[in-house]
Amino acid sequence: MQTLLPLSEANDMTNYARTVRAGLAPLAAIFSGPPNPLITGPRGPAPVRYDRNTSDSRVYLAQLSAIERVPHRILRGPEIQLYVDQVMAMPWPRWRQGAQWGVTVNVMFDATFALYRSGVITVPGAVQEPVVLHEIAHHFAPVPTGPHGTRSPGHHGPAFVAAYLDLIEHVMNEEAANVFRQCFVAEGISVQ
Amino acid sequence: MRYDRELLVETLVAHQRYDVGGCVSPVEKD
Numbered sequence: 001m002q003t004l005l006p007l008s009e010a011n012d013m014t015n016y017a018r019t020v021r022a023g024l025a026p027l028a029a030i031f032s033g034p035p036n037p038l039i040t041g042p043r044g045p046a047p048v049r050y051d052r053n054t055s056d057s058r059v060y061l062a063q064l065s066a067i068e069r070v071p072h073r074i075l076r077g078p079e080i081q082l083y084v085d086q087v088m089a090m091p092w093p094r095w096r097q098g099a100q101w102g103v104t105v106n107v108m109f110d111a112t113f114a115l116y117r118s119g120v121i122t123v124p125g126a127v128q129e130p131v132v133l134h135e136i137a138h139h140f141a142p143v144p145t146g147p148h149g150t151r152s153p154g155h156h157g158p159a160f161v162a163a164y165l166d167l168i169e170h171v172m173n174e175e176a177a178n179v180f181r182q183c184f185v186a187e188g189i190s191v192q
Numbered sequence: 193m194r195y196d197r198e199l200l201v202e203t204l205v206a207h208q209r210y211d212v213g214g215c216v217s218p219v220e221k222d
Contacts, residue, residue, distance in 0.1 A: 128219070
């Protein structure tokens with residue numbers, strides 16, 4: 001019988017395979033064993049790479065939780081501007097800054113988030129009602145900028161939260177506002 | 193869950209940090 005490899009070389013290959021297997025053993029243990037807290041990746045939760053203790057992150061997390069629990073409309077295309085016009089036409093108190101001026105809606109179909117800047121709301125083609133109210137709340141509670149265009153803290157501070165809850169309560173309903181309030185409190189945001 | 197919430201919030205927080213004058217809000221994508 002003809003062997004494919006000389007015996008000595010075959011032995012070498014066996015030893016090589018054995019060495020490789022021994023070398024891979026720790027890796028195999030990692031990938032087949034219980035979840036290793038030192039390894040982050042597909043197996044474990046993604047590491048948190050942002051500060052959870054800022055008003056921005058707290059408001060975002062609270063809003064995402066609340067939207068899941070509150071029945072809401074999905075606004076599409078041209079009806080977003082109509083919705084915003086209706087909200088702005090409501091009898092808001094004069095001390096609500098910005099309520100005297102209209103808000104322009106810019107629908108950008110490939111937008112991945114909603115954005116408010118200087119009286120213009122940019123939204124994707126379909127957007128949830130509370131997200132539009134979030135942007136109108138920025139119109140009602142403008143953020144003062146510091147010297148040289150620097151940002152002052154409080155983008156999503158107490159003035160914003162108060163305006164947002166006010167909008168949710170009067171445009172949607174009181175039950176929705178209560179859910180939002182609970183979610184804000186759960187994230188450590190103080191509400192009135 | 194239809195989206196990665198942590199990644200979404202991380203992206204928005206980063207955007208918010210460097211976008212002077214812009215205020216972003218998360219949008220749930222289908």
